[in-house]
Amino acid sequence: MTTATHYLPASRRWAWLANPTLRRFMRHKLAVLGVVMITVLVLACVFGPYLLHYNDLSIDIRNRFAPPFTGNHYLGTDALGRDTAARLLNAGRISLMVGFCAMLISIVIGTLIGVIAGYYRGWVGAGLMRFVDAFLSFPSVFLVLVLAAFTKPSPMMITLIIAVTSWMEISRIVEAEIRSLRERDFTLAARMIGASNRWIMFRELMPNAIGPIIVAATLTIANAILLEAYISFLGYGIQPPLPSWGNMLNAAQQYLGKAPWLAIIPGLAITLAVTSFNFIGDGLRDALDGRSDLK
Amino acid sequence: MNADEKIAVAHLNVAFRKGAGYVPVVHDINFTIGAGETLALVGESGSGKSVTSLAIMKLLAEAPKTRIDGSAIVADRHGAPIDLVAMGEQQMRHVRGNRVAMIFQEPLTSLNPVHRVGDQIAEAIRFHQSLSKAAARARALALLEQVGIPEPVKRLDCYPHELSGGMRQRVMIAIALAMEPDVLIADEPTTALDVTVQAQILDLLRNLQKKNGMAILFITHNFGVVAEIADRVMVMYAGRIVEQGSVSQVLSSPRMPYTRGLLAAVPRFEHAGLAQGELGTIAGFVPDPSTPPSGCAFHPRCGYSIAGRCDQQAPVLEEIEMGHQLRCVRWRELATEQEGAR
Numbered sequence: 001m002t003t004a005t006h007y008l009p010a011s012r013r014w015a016w017l018a019n020p021t022l023r024r025f026m027r028h029k030l031a032v033l034g035v036v037m038i039t040v041l042v043l044a045c046v047f048g049p050y051l052l053h054y055n056d057l058s059i060d061i062r063n064r065f066a067p068p069f070t071g072n073h074y075l076g077t078d079a080l081g082r083d084t085a086a087r088l089l090n091a092g093r094i095s096l097m098v099g100f101c102a103m104l105i106s107i108v109i110g111t112l113i114g115v116i117a118g119y120y121r122g123w124v125g126a127g128l129m130r131f132v133d134a135f136l137s138f139p140s141v142f143l144v145l146v147l148a149a150f151t152k153p154s155p156m157m158i159t160l161i162i163a164v165t166s167w168m169e170i171s172r173i174v175e176a177e178i179r180s181l182r183e184r185d186f187t188l189a190a191r192m193i194g195a196s197n198r199w200i201m202f203r204e205l206m207p208n209a210i211g212p213i214i215v216a217a218t219l220t221i222a223n224a225i226l227l228e229a230y231i232s233f234l235g236y237g238i239q240p241p242l243p244s245w246g247n248m249l250n251a252a253q254q255y256l257g258k259a260p261w262l263a264i265i266p267g268l269a270i271t272l273a274v275t276s277f278n279f280i281g282d283g284l285r286d287a288l289d290g291r292s293d294l295k
Numbered sequence: 296m297n298a299d300e301k302i303a304v305a306h307l308n309v310a311f312r313k314g315a316g317y318v319p320v321v322h323d324i325n326f327t328i329g330a331g332e333t334l335a336l337v338g339e340s341g342s343g344k345s346v347t348s349l350a351i352m353k354l355l356a357e358a359p360k361t362r363i364d365g366s367a368i369v370a371d372r373h374g375a376p377i378d379l380v381a382m383g384e385q386q387m388r389h390v391r392g393n394r395v396a397m398i399f400q401e402p403l404t405s406l407n408p409v410h411r412v413g414d415q416i417a418e419a420i421r422f423h424q425s426l427s428k429a430a431a432r433a434r435a436l437a438l439l440e441q442v443g444i445p446e447p448v449k450r451l452d453c454y455p456h457e458l459s460g461g462m463r464q465r466v467m468i469a470i471a472l473a474m475e476p477d478v479l480i481a482d483e484p485t486t487a488l489d490v491t492v493q494a495q496i497l498d499l500l501r502n503l504q505k506k507n508g509m510a511i512l513f514i515t516h517n518f519g520v521v522a523e524i525a526d527r528v529m530v531m532y533a534g535r536i537v538e539q540g541s542v543s544q545v546l547s548s549p550r551m552p553y554t555r556g557l558l559a560a561v562p563r564f565e566h567a568g569l570a571q572g573e574l575g576t577i578a579g580f581v582p583d584p585s586t587p588p589s590g591c592a593f594h595p596r597c598g599y600s601i602a603g604r605c606d607q608q609a610p611v612l613e614e615i616e617m618g619h620q621l622r623c624v625r626w627r628e629l630a631t632e633q634e635g636a637r
Contacts (some may be wrong), residue, residue, distance in 0.1 A: 024433075185404040191354060192421040193392030193470060203418075207409040 025285040031283020034276035045092035054083035056090040092245035099225035105163035114174025140165040148236035177209040211288035222277035299476045301510035303327040307365035318585040321534045328510035335525035341581040343534040393423045396471035400483040402464035406455035413451030438469040461492035482514045533592035540619035551621045
């Protein structure tokens, strides 16, 4: 893979357009669709609530269970007459935020442990990886529920709980990657010029593992959103009146026959967000792996 | 260590742990390299060349896994002698890339693919010297110029994959020379390059050496390169020095059968006693260090070995003429035979 280099660096600014990684990503139609969906979803959640006629908490008992497209209630109202569209978008803010922050925290913990375990191998590495295995051997949904039952369920707490139960996959991926990278010549070359272990781990090796980390991050967001929905659906997560996609589903279940849209709408939002992130993750995996060009 | 010696290695032994015991892989290596001098270390794969250099740099696995005895003395920044073998990892970090630097066989993989070339050189400087980023970058630029990279300003911002193999090796040399080390260990630096580039790199190393007077330990198995760059040659076999001397002594009148075998295996015609066009080979393989042969380590593969002598008596390093030493119990007889054959 030789790229033209003669016109660097003045035109380097635009070089990314010819970037083979980007090209491979763009070829993955579903991943591009995923990016579009997520962008729309995020923009809607951030700006949408300002454009609606109703606030997500204002109760209007006379207009309970209004079906979608009644008046200015584009998506209808729930059992207390609250506007579903406003609740959906505000819930999106919380659900996406929880997912995103949980991902960030898991990436930090997972990468840190993975890099250290992969670099030191020996008993340090083995010890850390057995710790990871121990965490993995808990069924995470139950672990989450137990933790949630014992803590005060604020969005911050839920984020932490999700993060604590989803960093293990990342550290496994990173550990495997670092273990192979540390055998490469540039690791020895770095030691040769007097680099410290910390420098080699975080400045030489980690940037080389950024591809798998990004892929793992995308898939972790999807899982975190799903996990938040689980917990909230079961009533241990985000507590009403604060909306989240999960607790909207929870509230909707008793009116399933009477007002099915109350369940369908947040359900769709969850499905959309999760599949979009999964598509993006798949696309990134192919794009960051140069070998996929050979197919 | 004399004043004009840049590195003095004495009685260097390296052993690797295997099971309960240690397997010796490098035995009693002694050499010194003076200012502006190049010593070539020659031998087949598995003869202990790289282990020797990595032991000097303390880049082998740490203490319980490997055992290193002896000494390797270099001078620190102030000229005081320091023994690398006795140093801890923390102190060693200030020596590597600073007093002793190393370049490798594979310039293609020795540079980190995700960092720009200029940053990699600048960081090598900033490990040892507190310089601002801008000053380090300016120094990196000067180094790129010094190693003969065209358009160095542009190259600073290139990633390694944007450079050719020869250029990358020049960058590696720039990194190695960043701190003006006293000693440069070059581990087959030209093996991965094609022949014209190889010649350019050797020229470059020679010129840089002329300017800054560094000592070079040049590890190779290519005798053409040895003739080109070295002042003295040390031939290693099974972890021991088997012959050493000046380039002319070793290359034009090799005495140890192993050296002769190696030279006969070089595709050239001018060596006496070799049928024109027929390439010599040395039968067999380098012995496993955990089960060394009795007597002379080379006897099972040697065409001149005599049962009852070579397999019984371990040869010692003998000085046969000024500066020319070898390790063979039969060298006197072989020398007369050789003379007779001529």
